[in-house]
Amino acid sequence: MSTDTVETIGLPAAAAVPGRLRAWGAQAVQGFMTHVLPPLLILGVLLIIWQMLGSRPGASLPAPSKVVQDTWELIAHPFYDRGGNDVGIAWQLLASLKRVAYGYSLAVVVGVSLGVLVGQSTWALRGLDPLFQVLRTVPPLAWLPISLAGFRDGHPSAIFVIFITSIWPIIINTSIGIRNIPEDYRNVAKVIRLNGVEYFGKIMLPAAAPFIFSGLRIGVGLSWLAIIAAEMLIGGVGIGFFIWDAWNSSRISDIILALVYVGLIGFTLDRIVAFIGRKVTRGTSAS
Structure with missing residues (x-):
């Protein structure tokens, strides 16, 4: 088999690699937006509320920053x-x-x-x-x-x-x-x-x-x-x-x-x- 034939056969596979990467990237982004981002947003909101309540004078429970400290x-x-x-x-x-x-x-x-x-x-x-x-x-x-x-x-x-x-x-x-x-x-x-x-x-x-x-x-x-x-x-x-x-x-x-x-x-x-x-x-x- 000649070098030209090998290169011709190899071109479609090589050209498909970026397409696969883009597809995997799109799936990863979609998975993150669907399954990871919503609980992260809810958790962030809850932590902010907890931090505000726990930082008040006379608060019964410590704020998240105080817990970590x-x-x-x-x-x-x-x-x-x-x-x-x-x-x-x-x-x-x-x-x-x-x-x-x-x-x-x-x-x-x-x-x-x-x-x-x-x-x-x-x-x-x-x-x-x-x-x-x-x-x-x-x-x-x-x-x-x-x-x-x-x-x-x-x-x-x-x-x-x-x-x-x-x-x-x-x-x-x-x-x-x-x-x-x-x-x-x-x-x-x-x-x-x-x-x-x-x-x-x-x-x-x-x-x-x-x-x-x-x-x-x-x-x-x-x-x-x-x-x-x-x-x-x-x-x-x-x-x-x-x-x-x-x-x-x-x-x-x-x-x-x-x-x-x-x-x-x-x-x-x-x-x-x-x-x-x-x-x-x-x-x-x-x-």
Whole structure:
């Protein structure tokens, strides 16, 4: 092939590069204007209002600038460790996330299993669903004294509170998803003679996955809420205890900073579960 032919073939591809770049740039600008700019504007307005209210004489809460000034050491050095409970806010958050990981993982395994059982078996539905409906209305902190009495230790007690709080939406949503599997799917499974394991993996879980992940998203949010409340009472290292200790020491700016981190992490956990759900369900689950 001659040099002229190569150059002729290469010209369209080379000429298409600026066009692709312009298209990507336009998509990026549109995404920024649609998804990023509106919350940034709202946040900016709220911060300005907060700054104005917090800067007034006799204001009960510090202004954002005062919060940053008071908590700069925590922001700049989140991983310091002076021993005992005197550790940076990053270690406090990691301790809470570790408890959430244990409790939520147990809730996922047990909740999906019970949800499948209740969804598949009419007998199990009639026997267990009323019990689930009653237990799910018990507030998370009401379980803490029982768990402390049973485990006699704050760490497993907090994990149990997370587990018992987050399991109910997982069970309920999984059972609804199983019961709503189209009858055609069940008939196809009978025609091709799928065994129990194949039916579970190829029919049941894919069909019920959007419902399951809806429950998982609710559950992870409840897990994060439960651990914050539980740690305020059990003490030790954790963001919940950090907030309670800051209140007892009248460090309002520390509390506000902790709440910002708590909100951001809660949002991130929800987005992670939603992202996994979209991948597993190929975009059919709610985002």
